[in-house]
Amino acid sequence: MSKKNKSALEEKKRISVSEITNINSIKSIQNKRKAKLDTNTLITSILKRDISALSRAITLVESTNPKHLEQANTIIKGCLTFANKSIRIGITGVPGVGKSTFIETFGTYITSLGKRVAVLAIDPSSSITKGSILGDKTRMESLVKDENAFIRPSASGSSLGGVARKTRETIILCEAAGFDVIIIETVGVGQSETTVHSMVDFFLLLKLAGAGDELQGIKRGIMEMADIIAINKADGDNLKRAKLAQVEFKRALHLYPEKSSNWHPKVTLCSALNNEGIDTIWNLILDHFNLTSENNHFNKKRNEQNKYWLIQTIENQLKSDFFNSPKIKKELSKQLQLIEDNQTTPFAAADYLLSIN
Amino acid sequence: MSKKNKSALEEKKRISVSEITNINSIKSIQNKRKAKLDTNTLITSILKRDISALSRAITLVESTNPKHLEQANTIIKGCLTFANKSIRIGITGVPGVGKSTFIETFGTYITSLGKRVAVLAIDPSSSITKGSILGDKTRMESLVKDENAFIRPSASGSSLGGVARKTRETIILCEAAGFDVIIIETVGVGQSETTVHSMVDFFLLLKLAGAGDELQGIKRGIMEMADIIAINKADGDNLKRAKLAQVEFKRALHLYPEKSSNWHPKVTLCSALNNEGIDTIWNLILDHFNLTSENNHFNKKRNEQNKYWLIQTIENQLKSDFFNSPKIKKELSKQLQLIEDNQTTPFAAADYLLSIN
Numbered sequence: 001m002s003k004k005n006k007s008a009l010e011e012k013k014r015i016s017v018s019e020i021t022n023i024n025s026i027k028s029i030q031n032k033r034k035a036k037l038d039t040n041t042l043i044t045s046i047l048k049r050d051i052s053a054l055s056r057a058i059t060l061v062e063s064t065n066p067k068h069l070e071q072a073n074t075i076i077k078g079c080l081t082f083a084n085k086s087i088r089i090g091i092t093g094v095p096g097v098g099k100s101t102f103i104e105t106f107g108t109y110i111t112s113l114g115k116r117v118a119v120l121a122i123d124p125s126s127s128i129t130k131g132s133i134l135g136d137k138t139r140m141e142s143l144v145k146d147e148n149a150f151i152r153p154s155a156s157g158s159s160l161g162g163v164a165r166k167t168r169e170t171i172i173l174c175e176a177a178g179f180d181v182i183i184i185e186t187v188g189v190g191q192s193e194t195t196v197h198s199m200v201d202f203f204l205l206l207k208l209a210g211a212g213d214e215l216q217g218i219k220r221g222i223m224e225m226a227d228i229i230a231i232n233k234a235d236g237d238n239l240k241r242a243k244l245a246q247v248e249f250k251r252a253l254h255l256y257p258e259k260s261s262n263w264h265p266k267v268t269l270c271s272a273l274n275n276e277g278i279d280t281i282w283n284l285i286l287d288h289f290n291l292t293s294e295n296n297h298f299n300k301k302r303n304e305q306n307k308y309w310l311i312q313t314i315e316n317q318l319k320s321d322f323f324n325s326p327k328i329k330k331e332l333s334k335q336l337q338l339i340e341d342n343q344t345t346p347f348a349a350a351d352y353l354l355s356i357n
Numbered sequence: 358m359s360k361k362n363k364s365a366l367e368e369k370k371r372i373s374v375s376e377i378t379n380i381n382s383i384k385s386i387q388n389k390r391k392a393k394l395d396t397n398t399l400i401t402s403i404l405k406r407d408i409s410a411l412s413r414a415i416t417l418v419e420s421t422n423p424k425h426l427e428q429a430n431t432i433i434k435g436c437l438t439f440a441n442k443s444i445r446i447g448i449t450g451v452p453g454v455g456k457s458t459f460i461e462t463f464g465t466y467i468t469s470l471g472k473r474v475a476v477l478a479i480d481p482s483s484s485i486t487k488g489s490i491l492g493d494k495t496r497m498e499s500l501v502k503d504e505n506a507f508i509r510p511s512a513s514g515s516s517l518g519g520v521a522r523k524t525r526e527t528i529i530l531c532e533a534a535g536f537d538v539i540i541i542e543t544v545g546v547g548q549s550e551t552t553v554h555s556m557v558d559f560f561l562l563l564k565l566a567g568a569g570d571e572l573q574g575i576k577r578g579i580m581e582m583a584d585i586i587a588i589n590k591a592d593g594d595n596l597k598r599a600k601l602a603q604v605e606f607k608r609a610l611h612l613y614p615e616k617s618s619n620w621h622p623k624v625t626l627c628s629a630l631n632n633e634g635i636d637t638i639w640n641l642i643l644d645h646f647n648l649t650s651e652n653n654h655f656n657k658k659r660n661e662q663n664k665y666w667l668i669q670t671i672e673n674q675l676k677s678d679f680f681n682s683p684k685i686k687k688e689l690s691k692q693l694q695l696i697e698d699n700q701t702t703p704f705a706a707a708d709y710l711l712s713i714n
Contacts, residue, residue, distance in 0.1 A: 073705060080699045165704050172702065219575050219612060255576060306696045306703045313707035318675045339663045342437045345529065346663045347522050348430060350670035 043078035054177045061169045062155045079176035086175045088182045090196040093206030098232045100139035102272040111148040117181045118174040123154035197225045205229045209245040234269035261297040400435035411534045418526045419512045436533035443532045445539045447553040450563030455589045457496040459629040468505040474538045475531040480511035554582045562586045566598040591626035618654040
């Protein structure tokens, strides 16, 4: 019997043997029963592909209320065995590259193949801008109306790690709700691209011809992560420049060692506006899926990602517990002053702080 | 009274009131007295610029024997107030760029100005290769004989963090021994350049013309750290190519935002073999020193570096304590299996492991 069930039972017993004087106790039991009922109903409904149940569950995942999070954990656990059966695609590109239009066209193409697509986002700035990406669903008019598509703006949170956790859990819920393709969009803010890369099977980098940010992509390590570089807006007068850019990007990709998946990153042209080159991209994603399924890199990578998130979560918590301890906070500033005054070294100070923890 | 002195005193008392039957006790007291004497003598000798005392102290820093490390900590503490009065210069460059010849010429130039120079190295591969850089002092023939120069090969260690700590502590000892300039050499192995950058005031990147590794420098974030890019072997037939490379590197440097020190990184030519351009480099280092001393960036950066090392040391220790605990090791592999079997999520597993710690 789970801890929770046990404690609910104990509470029930305690009340049944005593005189009931407190109406709140009854309410509390009723609430717990209701929550349990809700949780089970939500799981069943999600597995039946009920979108409003999915939305409610994601809201619980995104909540800061501990009770909601407990419920969310139960729902995730119930969904887990039905998850993991999708292709997870990360999409990034600078503002202006046409991400919304691309996702609209790409998503619609995928649903036209009879598949169901969920679009999520990771936007570490969303707590400030209240969801700058995917917040404006009007930019994805037809996808919003598509019954085989589900669009959810970025969770907000004080840390990228927190937002990432919520998105990872939302992926599980979407997969349990039968979505075949999960798209995770991000903008190039801080570490957000690395975060998205660490939770997807395939990473698509959208580029523009002649934007002159090739070196930036190299510098920030984004290009190294790409499985496809798709040069968008490759239409009309732009086509010639796009073809030149294609050659340049292919050259730049040679900088990197071969991927352990044996996949050779591709550079392709597309025009999301004119619905050109979208099928090519999807077919390349399927090629990648087939290759990595055959050589077992697909599962290996997902296991590595799981391990990465496990370790990251633990490390962040260890650091946060240590440095947020009032005792350490106080002593840390003292030690920093001693270092500044040449009375101690950073290493001796570290040894001291660890010894008093 | 320090803990150590106190315990020595207590041991003395205990033995003086009891019958002395054990010759080992006497030996132990003698050893402790000797160590204390040694420690004080070493500090005094280091401050008197005694090179063999400096070498002995560094050997204690590099030891894995806890007793030696305790002695080393006492010596470092005794030296601290006399340290911090040097310019610390990091030098990196790929094998073949002429680092040894450059350091030989550059070091000799500095001593010719009446200054004293210490050359250290950080080579994370040294535990395997038994000191691949600076190990072969014959490549610095005249600097080795120079009485105002001190050359010490890289400490070895199982981790870059361990090697870094030893080098940082060695810097303090060298400064206390009156060295005005500390050069820290590294090769581009893993994170070694970032490590060196985080312990120096000035970072010099040696390059060759036409080596075609400009993009690699951008990719690995090395160029971003450089205060000077010096194109070596800019002599004879190579001069023209070196001048072209200079233009290219200047352009690449424009990729990066302005440094908080207000220093604009320079690209300069030199020939260490012909002793050309070495004075220019030294004068640029002095310009940098004057600028950052005036705008107080020099001290600010050293404080930030100290804080960085303090935090790094603590974080590494927290992680190592956690993941090396036998209980966690055992449960971690169980949790990883549960994740693989879709029975739990990385986040739930992390919460569980943290709860049993």
